[in-house]
Amino acid sequence: MQRRTLGKLSAALLLPALAPARAAEGETVRIGWLRAPNDLTTGRARGTLEKALAAQGAKLEWAGPFPAAAPALEALNAGSIDITAGSSTACIAALAARIPMVIFAYQKIAAGGEGILVKQDSPIRSLADLAGKSVAVNRGGTGEYLLMRALEKNGVDASAVKRVYLSPSDSGAAFTQGHVDAWATWDPFVVIGVKSYGARVLADGAAIGSDNAVTLMASRDFVEKKRPLLQAVFDTCLDDNRWAQNNKNEAGRIWAEAMSLPPGLAPAIGENNAVPTRGVTDADVAQIEQIADWYVSSRIVPRRPDIAAGVVKLG
Known part of the structure; x- marks a missing residue:
């Protein structure tokens, strides 16, 4: 009997090891x-x-x-x-x-999934032209990263560009209404900006040097x-x-x-x-x-x- 009991106990202990990795039912x-x-x-x-x-x-x-x-x-x-x-x-x-x-x-x-946008008729033609301008970004997020990375890569003093901290939806409204000169953003907002808001891409992720x-x-x-x-x-x-x-x-x-x-x-x-x-x-x-x-x-x-x-x- 003792041998049978030990055998059953040993088999029970082995079951979890033999069972496939699976979550408990009801998780x-x-x-x-x-x-x-x-x-x-x-x-x-x-x-x-x-x-x-x-x-x-x-x-x-x-x-x-x-x-x-x-x-x-x-x-x-x-x-x-x-x-x-x-x-x-x-x-x-x-x-x-x-x-x-x-x-x-x-x-x-992808490079096309990020960018800094300006209006089609904007006089801003290069990242250096952002000096003295305002750019919509989300604080501490992708937008601010893209802007600051672009300025650093192109030798533009970050203090020369005004960062306007807005949510993506508020950024779009501010951009279309002309309250900001540019918008640093990511997809789907890049596509929305270009296709629906009359924007052009001043610099994409590759030009910015985004990682x-x-x-x-x-x-x-x-x-x-x-x-x-x-x-x-x-x-x-x-x-x-x-x-x-x-x-x-x-x-x-x-x-x-x-x-x-x-x-x-x-x-x-x-x-x-x-x-x-x-x-x-x-x-x-x-x-x-x-x-x-x-x-x-x-x-x-x-x-x-x-x-x-x-x-x-x-x-």
Whole structure:
């Protein structure tokens, strides 16, 4: 009897090791989505994330849409969501503020997905012409990074350009009404500006020298407790990303619809944003660190966060 009891106990102890990595039944994953062209938006529209998580015995709850990464990260910090998307600049601000989050996917932004816009008839013809002008940016985010990086690269004193801190939607209104001379922004606002607001691109991401990227982020607690579910989300996002690269017009249609934009903008949005996503590499960490160093020297954040400690590498 003792041998039979020990045998049963040994078998019971072995079961967890032999079972496949799978979340407990009834787990919930809360994803905060943005009105933005990224892999989470694609997965939401195609229903792929729900299916992948259901296969893990979990269900998916969508929160949002959030207007930008900053409020989504505030929700993550408050424990209201587990996963969201943003830019590498948003990650730096969040890590500097000690929000308990990690980056688990990285997508370098295409040159056409960022830029500094001016009106078609503006006398501003070069970045040097921004001296003495006003530029709409979002404080501490991608817009401010793009402007400051462009000025630095082109030898323009940052103090010679007035930064007007506005949300993306308020920036668009200020730009169209002539309250600012230029607008430093990203997609879909680059496409909206050019196609709908009579803007031209003064400098795109390549001319600016931008190192910015779209990132997918998760709370530390979620990573520590529900790693199989994070892996399922990551794998599905990679699948959706490959689909988007092979179907740029359809991806653009999905993103335009999610952002309530005219269908005519879809091809340009698809072309600008259907670019490869990958797990975070050492080179990606180094690139974010360069932006973080620049953020500190520009006094956008008070301290340089430990970027490497804010990354989880998934295979």
